[in-house]
Amino acid sequence: MSDGVISSGWDVLDASHEALRTTVDAVPADGWHLPTPCENWSVAQVFQHAVGDQIGFAAALTGEPGPDFNPFDPSGDMEGADPAAFLEDALDRAAKAWAGADRDAAEVPVPVPPHRLSPWSGSAACGLDAAVHAWDIARATGGPSPLTPDLARPLLKVAREIVEPLRAYGAYAAALAPEPGDDDVALLLRYLGRNPRWSAS
Numbered sequence: 001m002s003d004g005v006i007s008s009g010w011d012v013l014d015a016s017h018e019a020l021r022t023t024v025d026a027v028p029a030d031g032w033h034l035p036t037p038c039e040n041w042s043v044a045q046v047f048q049h050a051v052g053d054q055i056g057f058a059a060a061l062t063g064e065p066g067p068d069f070n071p072f073d074p075s076g077d078m079e080g081a082d083p084a085a086f087l088e089d090a091l092d093r094a095a096k097a098w099a100g101a102d103r104d105a106a107e108v109p110v111p112v113p114p115h116r117l118s119p120w121s122g123s124a125a126c127g128l129d130a131a132v133h134a135w136d137i138a139r140a141t142g143g144p145s146p147l148t149p150d151l152a153r154p155l156l157k158v159a160r161e162i163v164e165p166l167r168a169y170g171a172y173a174a175a176l177a178p179e180p181g182d183d184d185v186a187l188l189l190r191y192l193g194r195n196p197r198w199s200a201s
């Protein structure tokens with residue numbers, strides 16, 4: 001964890017937040033317009049969507065206001081924006097919300113179907129959103145993958161709990177068939193409808 005970073009106390013979520021934080025920090029000034037594995041969305045739009053989703057997960061837990069923009073219709077306008085501050089506010093909100101979640105509860109509220117999950121699954125679902133969009137941004141900007149096999153394994157577990165209903169809304173593309181030699185990261189990405197070898201060129 002970086003200095004000054006708020007920990008949620010949930011390992012998968014904290015690792016996913018760090019993946020997104022590190023990836024966004026490495027986006028070059030001229031990289032926000034680049035295309036991403038999310039069809040028709042630029043790096044800026046994926047970033048804005050990811051920020052909005054973290055706020056949405058926090059709001060579901062705390063009852064506080066959600067994002068003041070539609071994460072599913074991000075503008076892509078980064079004029080005058082401070083990406084690091086914009087992201088850190090969202091990650092702080094999500095980390096604080098999950099730090100306060102009742103680990104012994106049978107279910108906690110989440111902003112995605114089925115809208116209630118076990119505390120571990122809910123926190124991991126929040127992490128899944130951050131980590132996969134970190135990968136999208138890294139892939140678009142030529143950075144190293146922020147996903148590791150150790151992180152991908154629990155993310156695939158929660159993905160199998162929540163992703164199928166979301167495909168109907170277009171949040172995820174149809175799963176791609178595994179290929180020989182796929183590691184845990186590739187298996188996760190293909191399940192989420194992403195080609196592990198995606199390139200903008």
